[in-house]
Amino acid sequence: GQNIDQPTEMTATEGAIVQINCTYQTSGFNGLFWYQQHAGEAPTFLSYNVLDGLEEKGRFSSFLSRSKGYSYLLLKELQMKDSASYLCAVTGGFKTIFGAGTRLFVKA
């Protein structure tokens, strides 16, 4: 079967750093995506990891450990506009399966 777990909600303060974890168990793995989804909008692509290690892209970084079935998304210098849901998604076998998402609230 396939299972993707991530925390339901997180709260952080503007300017801080937050780490959103994702663990997965899948049959067939090509890579892992992170998407951002603001309320009432479609998801937008943030990052893609296929090899173990850290991928940095501006204020956002994503880490993958294939052997542990574990990934995290790191958001630095949080801004109010980062309040959104963050979706972890695993791709393999011509399909991408999404986790339920982590709702991040950024407070002033």
Added chain:
Amino acid sequence: KAGVTQTPRYLIKTRGQQVTLSCSPISGHRSVSWYQQTPGQGLQFLFEYFSETQRNKGNFPGRFSGRQFSNSRSEMNVSTLELGDSALYLCASSRQDTDGYTFGSGTRLTVV
């Protein structure tokens, strides 16, 4: 460049009816995937098409079907609608499997 276009944006149908949703991917994107999004279940995979071939499908009943045309445009059909089919249906396209999806704005289906 134009994004992923889904039509219609909103739809209200009665139980037992059928519905067809349309998706036009970004030019050059041959992979099209469909998802159902509900507050309780999140994004649930429906099917994936590439060059007119369905390469995978999710765990949905046979009432849900789809197809892709030679110009990569895709349609999905839901027959014998049930109240539980009320959801946001999202279409996403990508150039290749390692690219991230670009999602359309979705079709919000309400079954009454």
